[in-house]
Amino acid sequence: MREEVYNFWQMCDSKYPLNVVMSGISYCDKNYRIERHGQNLFSFEYIIDGSGVLEINSQTVYPQKNDVYILTRDSDHVYYSSEDHPWTKIWVVFYGEFAEYLFKQYLPADTYIVKDCSILSYMNEIINISSASNKSYSELIDEVSVMLLKIVLHLKNHLEHKVLSAAEQIKLCLDVNIENKLDMDDVCIQLGYSKNHIIKLFRETYGITPYAYFRKHKVELAKHYLLNTHLTINEISVKLNFADQHYFSSTFSDIVGIPPSKYRKSNKTER
Structure with a gap:
């Protein structure tokens, strides 16, 4: 398995309305598996290719190419790639009052997957922001906050107007x-x-x-x-x-x- 990870754990500070913990791109293999219980974190993960399983708060969903899966604060979750067609995915992990506001105002409760909804351009921009060596952490937070708002609004509009075939x-x-x-x-x-x-x-x-x-x-x-x-x-x-x-x-x-x-x-x- 190969990953490109940008880690900001050491810069997180409760004084900020949003903290970006890490972002990255994962080229998963059949052994990829993550499990967390009750952490104060949110995450957007966009599937560029592949398929897999997310078990979260007693729900099981099957994110695949062009889907977004969402990890919410304090959730119990485990997710893993399929053996035959592992995920390639791009993701961002974050927390804070601004994150709480976005989820409360714009997304239905217990929303863990949004099917067939491309947010790749927004996620690529988050990776570009994360990888820029000339930005301070406060600048990074400001710019990622704008992208997260765009992502949440995009998901909201997709959920409201998407009619399944x-x-x-x-x-x-x-x-x-x-x-x-x-x-x-x-x-x-x-x-x-x-x-x-x-x-x-x-x-x-x-x-x-x-x-x-x-x-x-x-x-x-x-x-x-x-x-x-x-x-x-x-x-x-x-x-x-x-x-x-x-x-x-x-x-x-x-x-x-x-x-x-x-x-x-x-x-x-x-x-």
Whole structure:
């Protein structure tokens, strides 16, 4: 893994209405994983490419290319890249009264992801500001404050005016039910489309059937549980609502190439 990081921890001071802790660009690998609990920090992280998982305050979302995920103050969160297509992302970590104001005034509570919303130009400008050697910390704060305001307003407008396409609605339905048992008939009823129409729309947009997408992402989540929890194979099968352990193992082997027990053993050995 490779990162470009600009660190300002040592300059932070409570007298400022905003403190920029760090900013940077991360070229993640399959082992990238960050976990925090109850820290007084905010973060905007824009996905330039790749996919992964964010678990935050009992919600699970799946940030991918062109999405923004948001880490909020005092949250419990863990996030990690997918093994097959790790993130490349650009990010900024900050805190202070001005940050509190921005989030309270402009963003709905419990907003942790904004889909398909490019803020790359703003984030690139933050990196340019951070890397400038001729700026004092107070100058940096002033300039980053302006960019954060622009980002928050951009996110607010996107959330208020974004109308999801039919394919995006289908994908959202699949994503929020990834741990549940979901039948295509349920999706048809919820969205008001025929099964054939849903399959056609989804495949045209994402190049995969809804069923294959749902199955693949269940297995991605299973990989996380295998490597980062002590749950048994059967407990993971139950948690992800597979019919039984045998079907879970069969599905996992079809997609990954090895059964879950072997995947857990071989990858933990590598670590």
